[in-house]
Amino acid sequence: MGLFDRLQDEIDARGRQEGLSPIDLLDLPQGLATIAKKIVRKNGMSLTEIAEDMGQTPTEAQAVLDELVAKGLIRRVEVNEEIWYKAHFARKADKKLSLGVWSALDNILDPERD
Amino acid sequence: MSKIISIHSFRGGTGKSNTTANITTLLAAQGLKVGVIDTDIQSPGIHVLFGLDEDAMGHSLNDYLWGKCAIEECAHDVTTTLGGEPIKGQIYLIPSSIKAGEIARVLREGYDVGLLNDGFHDLVENLNLDVLMIDTHPGLNEETLLSIAISDALVIILRPDQQDYQGTGVTVEVARKLNVPRLLLMVNKVPEVFNFADVQKRVEETYNSEVAAVLPHSDEMMTLASAGIFVLRYPNHKVTQALKQVATKLMA
Numbered sequence: 001m002g003l004f005d006r007l008q009d010e011i012d013a014r015g016r017q018e019g020l021s022p023i024d025l026l027d028l029p030q031g032l033a034t035i036a037k038k039i040v041r042k043n044g045m046s047l048t049e050i051a052e053d054m055g056q057t058p059t060e061a062q063a064v065l066d067e068l069v070a071k072g073l074i075r076r077v078e079v080n081e082e083i084w085y086k087a088h089f090a091r092k093a094d095k096k097l098s099l100g101v102w103s104a105l106d107n108i109l110d111p112e113r114d
Numbered sequence: 115m116s117k118i119i120s121i122h123s124f125r126g127g128t129g130k131s132n133t134t135a136n137i138t139t140l141l142a143a144q145g146l147k148v149g150v151i152d153t154d155i156q157s158p159g160i161h162v163l164f165g166l167d168e169d170a171m172g173h174s175l176n177d178y179l180w181g182k183c184a185i186e187e188c189a190h191d192v193t194t195t196l197g198g199e200p201i202k203g204q205i206y207l208i209p210s211s212i213k214a215g216e217i218a219r220v221l222r223e224g225y226d227v228g229l230l231n232d233g234f235h236d237l238v239e240n241l242n243l244d245v246l247m248i249d250t251h252p253g254l255n256e257e258t259l260l261s262i263a264i265s266d267a268l269v270i271i272l273r274p275d276q277q278d279y280q281g282t283g284v285t286v287e288v289a290r291k292l293n294v295p296r297l298l299l300m301v302n303k304v305p306e307v308f309n310f311a312d313v314q315k316r317v318e319e320t321y322n323s324e325v326a327a328v329l330p331h332s333d334e335m336m337t338l339a340s341a342g343i344f345v346l347r348y349p350n351h352k353v354t355q356a357l358k359q360v361a362t363k364l365m366a
Contacts, residue, residue: 022256022259022260023256025259025263025291025292026288026291026292040231040260040263040264041264041293043231043264086228087231088228089226089227089231091224092224092225092226
């Protein structure tokens, strides 16, 4: 199975998520992980770069990237009038403590007191 | 071409912040422009080594993550405040806030990981850095994984301790999965009675990874107690020589 077909399978198997977590880089399927890690490392890549890297035509690469955007893993940005693709990172989750604990901490850690 | 270097360990107390601060200083002493960012938001501390007082901190990484300022506004030029021989290059420190309320706020509200990632790259570009050193929180967490994922080189520090040995195995595995281009190990705080060549050989064989240096336990380092930059206070010490070795390998 070629890279393109494998990527399609991996993308289809994945539901939509609200952004990428750095933790995802460890457990994404191989094909998706390869692209995601490269995009993260370079903090964005153009379509041409990605196509070259994947050994695909720009049209094939575009199809994969459009699906990754739809799945919420990457986002399109304009850089010098060219479309680039960057990781769409999810917001780091807040710590799940009960409201009472945060309230108690706020009383102790009041910034006005510091 | 600029380099992003992360200093990490699985366990706490291995000497990450001291190592980061000292390698930063050694690289700046060679004439390089070096940024050093404290991503240990939960327990920041490297600012102490650089003598940056809480009251003088102004903007911190926390302010940037809350959208209050650009990342460059958090960069403090600490080059001339360190004492010792004048440094040819420059050191920009991006501290994390030491205020309890601000640490609690980040823990409670979280932050935009994409913004942190953009911040790393913006620092390199906007300050025209030769090197960005990332001081990390111990263990595996989102900040650590992100910094490893974007780093050109990673130094994993361990002590000759069974807990460190096991944890280092985990970190090496993660680093390889994240395709770090250059991975170096540094064995720190080694008792003088150990055979250092043996330690190096065993660690290299265990993790199949290069050991950049084996550093002895140092009473001088313990006595200095993060009150300053060791390599400036003790330029001829064997720990300084070992740290120079690490710096050289990182820039090779």
